[in-house]
Amino acid sequence: MSNLLRKSRKTLRPYAIGLLSMTLASLALVPQAGADPKKEITIIHVSDVHGHMLPHDEDFAVAGNRENAGGVARLATGIRNIRERVGVENSLTFMVGDSTHGGAEVLFTLGNAIMPVFNAFGIDAFVMGNWDFAYGTRVTRSRYVDSLKGKIPMSKNNQTTLSSTIPACTGKASAADCNVIAANYPAIANNVYYFKENAVGAARKPNLDPSNRVFQPWVIRVANGVKVGYVGITSSRLPVQNPLFNLGLRFTKGYTELPGDIAAARTAGADIIVLATELGLGDNIQLAKEIKGIDVILSGDTHETIPDPIEIKNVFSGHKVIIIESGEDAYLGELKLVVKGNEIKDYAFTLHEMTDEVAEDTSDYFVTGGIKALVAENTKSFYDGPDFTCHTFGPGGFQFGKGHTLCTPLDEVAGYTEVKLERRDVIGDIMNNFIGDATLALGKNTGASISDDNAFAISNGFRFDIPVLGSGTPLDGPAGGVSNGAITVGEIYNFMPFTPAVSLVDFTGGLLRGRYEGFLEGVFDPHSFRHRGGWWMGFSDNMRFVMDLELSPTSVPLQTIGGRILSMELNGNPVDPSKIYTVVSCYPNGEGTDRQCRTSGGRNMRFPCGEFNPDQGIPSIVGLCEPLNTENIVDTSRKPAVLQVAPNDFWVPAQVLREHLKSNVITMAQFGPRRKNTETVPYNGCPGNPPALDQNCDGVPDSSYGEVQPAFGAGPTWLGRLLVGGDKDDH
Known part of the structure; x- marks a missing residue:
C-alpha cells in the first residue's frame, strides 16, 4: 500500500446503535485457492472537489501542514499513477459530490473553468452534489441531462444570469453560441423528478413515476470483466437551500426507489452494486444497514477523510457493505476489490494525500501539455498578469451584466x-x-x-x-x-x-x-x-x-x-x-x-x-x-x-x-x-464514567464518530431509527 495511506486524522469509531454492526477494515489482498476465477478491479474515488482548481494550504494527518497541496493537476497525477499501475482496463473512476462550485474561478464562469479538466479525466460516472445545482436549473439541464446537453441557451434574467466571462452571452444569444460546457460523463441520480412549477392545488403533488426522473438512476460499467452497477442518489437538501436551485425539479431521499434500482441493475447483468450518494456519511451508514443488495458505498457531502473503510452489516441479509469517503481535492481514494461471481471476496483501501510532493500533471496523458497547463489557461484571467480582467456573476433576478463584480x-x-x-x-x-x-x-x-x-x-x-x-x-x-x-x-x-x-x-x-x-x-x-x-x-x-x-x-x-x-x-x-x-x-x-x-x-x-x-x-x-x-x-x-x-x-x-x-x-x-x-454541557456520566460518545467530556460527540457531522447524531438512542427482523436473502 502507498505510504500516503492516511492512518488517521480522526478515525471513526465502532458504535453500536440498535442492530448496527460496524468495524473498520483495511484487509490485505490474499490469493485464495479455488477453481472459479477471481478478478481484481480498482475503483478510483474522486470526492467533493468543490471547484478547487489550484493548489492551496492543507493540514494532512500523515504529511502534516503543507502549502501548495491539492488542486486538480495533482489529482490528475494520482489518477494516472493508479491507472498505469493497475491497468486502465482494470479500473473505474467515479466522482461524487460538489465539483463545479467552491471558488471564484468556477463561480464566475458557472463551472466552465473546471469542466474541461473533468471531461479530460475519463470519469465513468458521477453523482452531483447540492452545490452543483447552484447555477440554476438551466445550467443543470444543459450540463448534465443527457438529452438536453448543449441545447438550452442561458437566460438574461431567470434562475441565474450569465458570467461576463462568456462573451457571447449578452442575454440574446442562441444555445449554440451561449452555453455552459456539458459533461462528457453521465450524471446518475435516482431521486430527482421534473415538476411543473405553474401547477396549482392538488396538481402540485410531485409525480414520482420512474418515467418522470431527470437522470439515469444507474449505469453499468465494466472493469476486468466485472460488471459494476453504479447507482446514484444526489442531495435531497436543495429545496431548503434556495428555491432557484431547483425550479422545475423535486427531490426525494432516494430510499424508496433504491431497492428497485438495485434490482434493475442486477437484472441488467451487474455483478456488484456500487452506490454513490451525496446524502452524507450518517445517511449512508443507515442505507447500508437497511437496503439489501449494496456492496460498496461511495460517500459524499460531509467531506470526511476516512483512512480505513467502514464495514456495515446489513440487518436483513447479514451482507457486509464497504463504505469509503475520500475528503475533497487534496485526497484521492483507491479501493481494490477481489470479485468472484457476484461477491466481493477481499478488498484494500488507500487514501492518498495529494501533497506538494505529488507532481502536478504535465504529461500528455489527459490533454496535450498536461492538466497543469490547462488549469493555467482556464484561470489566467483571475490572477495578476496581462490576462487579468474583471468578472461578474449575476444572481437570480439580476439583468445580464449586473450583480457581484470581482476586479x-x-x-x-x-x-x-x-x-x-x-x-x-x-x-x-x-x-x-x-x-x-x-x-x-x-x-x-x-x-x-x-x-x-x-x-x-x-x-x-x-x-x-x-x-x-x-x-x-x-x-x-x-x-x-x-x-x-x-x-x-x-x-x-x-x-x-x-x-x-x-x-x-x-x-x-x-x-x-x-x-x-x-x-x-x-x-x-x-x-x-x-x-x-x-x-x-x-x-x-x-x-x-x-x-x-x-x-x-x-x-x-x-x-x-x-x-x-x-x-x-x-x-x-x-x-x-x-x-x-x-x-x-x-x-x-x-x-x-x-x-x-x-x-x-x-x-x-x-x-x-x-x-x-x-x-x-x-x-x-x-x-x-x-x-x-x-x-x-x-x-x-x-x-x-x-x-x-x-x-x-x-x-x-x-x-x-x-x-x-x-x-x-x-x-x-x-x-x-x-x-x-x-x-x-458534558454528557451524563462525565467525568467519572464518560459515555463512548463523549469520552473527553466536552459535551460534543467525539470527532471519531464523524469529524464534520456526527454520523449518529446526539441524543437518546431510542429516537434513532432502529430495525428488527428481516429477510436473509441478500440479493
Missing part, C-alpha cells in the same frame, strides 16, 4: 492570520467567529440603529475544507520553513464562494430560538435520515449559548424553554422571546423578503449598499438600502420569472471579510477560541 486578482493578499483557519468542527471554529464579527461590524457601519444589545450576526457555518495556515506555522514538507499567515482574495472566495446579499432583518427572540433548536435537531437528530446538514452556525462575539446536545427538543417548535438550548444571551442579557432583534446575515437572492440564510419569518429587510473599495488602505463607504421588490419574487408564469430584490451595489460575504481584514489581523485573543460563542 481584484485572486493572488492579491487581503490580510493575515496568526492562527490556522479551518472550518471542520461541527459546533464552532475561529473562521466562523471572524465571519460573525466582520458581518456585525458591516451592519453597524451602515448607520442602522443597532448595537451589541439589540443586534448580532451569524455565519452559515459552511465548510469547504481548505485551511489557511497561521503565521509561524511550521511546514512539514521537504523544504521546511514556516507559513507567513497571508490570506489571499482567492482563499476568501474558497471560504465564501457564493453571492447572497448581506442584509439586516428583524426577528422576535422567540422565533429565533425556535429556529435554532430546529437547526440543532437537523445536525444532531439520532435518526440520520432527518439530518439536514452537518453544521451549527457561527455568531458574532456578543451572542452566547449554553447547550445540552445530549437532549432533544421536548416542546413545540417555538419553545422558549427545554430542548438543546439551555440559555441564549445577547451581550450578557437573556434573549427575550417577545423582543425584536436585528440579525445581520445573508439574503439568498430569489427568496422572499422575510428570509435570511437559515432563518425565515423576519420583517423590515434592509441591505448594506455602496461600492466596495478594494484599496486596503481606504475604508469603504456603506449605506443602507431598501429592497427593490418585496412581493411575488418568483413567478415562473411571468417574464422575468425572478425579480431583483437586493440593490445593484449589494455586498457579498467575501467583500465583508476583505473589508474587516483592512483593520484586523485574525488572532486567538480576538477571535478565539473556536467555541467562544457556545458552551456545551
Whole structure:
C-alpha cells in the first residue's frame, strides 16, 4: 500500500446503535485457492472537489501542514499513477459530490473553468452534489441531462444570469453560441423528478413515476470483466437551500426507489452494486444497514477523510457493505476489490494525500501539455498578469451584466492570520467567529440603529475544507520553513464562494430560538435520515449559548424553554422571546423578503449598499438600502420569472471579510477560541464514567464518530431509527 495511506486524522469509531454492526477494515489482498476465477478491479474515488482548481494550504494527518497541496493537476497525477499501475482496463473512476462550485474561478464562469479538466479525466460516472445545482436549473439541464446537453441557451434574467466571462452571452444569444460546457460523463441520480412549477392545488403533488426522473438512476460499467452497477442518489437538501436551485425539479431521499434500482441493475447483468450518494456519511451508514443488495458505498457531502473503510452489516441479509469517503481535492481514494461471481471476496483501501510532493500533471496523458497547463489557461484571467480582467456573476433576478463584480486578482493578499483557519468542527471554529464579527461590524457601519444589545450576526457555518495556515506555522514538507499567515482574495472566495446579499432583518427572540433548536435537531437528530446538514452556525462575539446536545427538543417548535438550548444571551442579557432583534446575515437572492440564510419569518429587510473599495488602505463607504421588490419574487408564469430584490451595489460575504481584514489581523485573543460563542454541557456520566460518545467530556460527540457531522447524531438512542427482523436473502 502507498505510504500516503492516511492512518488517521480522526478515525471513526465502532458504535453500536440498535442492530448496527460496524468495524473498520483495511484487509490485505490474499490469493485464495479455488477453481472459479477471481478478478481484481480498482475503483478510483474522486470526492467533493468543490471547484478547487489550484493548489492551496492543507493540514494532512500523515504529511502534516503543507502549502501548495491539492488542486486538480495533482489529482490528475494520482489518477494516472493508479491507472498505469493497475491497468486502465482494470479500473473505474467515479466522482461524487460538489465539483463545479467552491471558488471564484468556477463561480464566475458557472463551472466552465473546471469542466474541461473533468471531461479530460475519463470519469465513468458521477453523482452531483447540492452545490452543483447552484447555477440554476438551466445550467443543470444543459450540463448534465443527457438529452438536453448543449441545447438550452442561458437566460438574461431567470434562475441565474450569465458570467461576463462568456462573451457571447449578452442575454440574446442562441444555445449554440451561449452555453455552459456539458459533461462528457453521465450524471446518475435516482431521486430527482421534473415538476411543473405553474401547477396549482392538488396538481402540485410531485409525480414520482420512474418515467418522470431527470437522470439515469444507474449505469453499468465494466472493469476486468466485472460488471459494476453504479447507482446514484444526489442531495435531497436543495429545496431548503434556495428555491432557484431547483425550479422545475423535486427531490426525494432516494430510499424508496433504491431497492428497485438495485434490482434493475442486477437484472441488467451487474455483478456488484456500487452506490454513490451525496446524502452524507450518517445517511449512508443507515442505507447500508437497511437496503439489501449494496456492496460498496461511495460517500459524499460531509467531506470526511476516512483512512480505513467502514464495514456495515446489513440487518436483513447479514451482507457486509464497504463504505469509503475520500475528503475533497487534496485526497484521492483507491479501493481494490477481489470479485468472484457476484461477491466481493477481499478488498484494500488507500487514501492518498495529494501533497506538494505529488507532481502536478504535465504529461500528455489527459490533454496535450498536461492538466497543469490547462488549469493555467482556464484561470489566467483571475490572477495578476496581462490576462487579468474583471468578472461578474449575476444572481437570480439580476439583468445580464449586473450583480457581484470581482476586479481584484485572486493572488492579491487581503490580510493575515496568526492562527490556522479551518472550518471542520461541527459546533464552532475561529473562521466562523471572524465571519460573525466582520458581518456585525458591516451592519453597524451602515448607520442602522443597532448595537451589541439589540443586534448580532451569524455565519452559515459552511465548510469547504481548505485551511489557511497561521503565521509561524511550521511546514512539514521537504523544504521546511514556516507559513507567513497571508490570506489571499482567492482563499476568501474558497471560504465564501457564493453571492447572497448581506442584509439586516428583524426577528422576535422567540422565533429565533425556535429556529435554532430546529437547526440543532437537523445536525444532531439520532435518526440520520432527518439530518439536514452537518453544521451549527457561527455568531458574532456578543451572542452566547449554553447547550445540552445530549437532549432533544421536548416542546413545540417555538419553545422558549427545554430542548438543546439551555440559555441564549445577547451581550450578557437573556434573549427575550417577545423582543425584536436585528440579525445581520445573508439574503439568498430569489427568496422572499422575510428570509435570511437559515432563518425565515423576519420583517423590515434592509441591505448594506455602496461600492466596495478594494484599496486596503481606504475604508469603504456603506449605506443602507431598501429592497427593490418585496412581493411575488418568483413567478415562473411571468417574464422575468425572478425579480431583483437586493440593490445593484449589494455586498457579498467575501467583500465583508476583505473589508474587516483592512483593520484586523485574525488572532486567538480576538477571535478565539473556536467555541467562544457556545458552551456545551458534558454528557451524563462525565467525568467519572464518560459515555463512548463523549469520552473527553466536552459535551460534543467525539470527532471519531464523524469529524464534520456526527454520523449518529446526539441524543437518546431510542429516537434513532432502529430495525428488527428481516429477510436473509441478500440479493
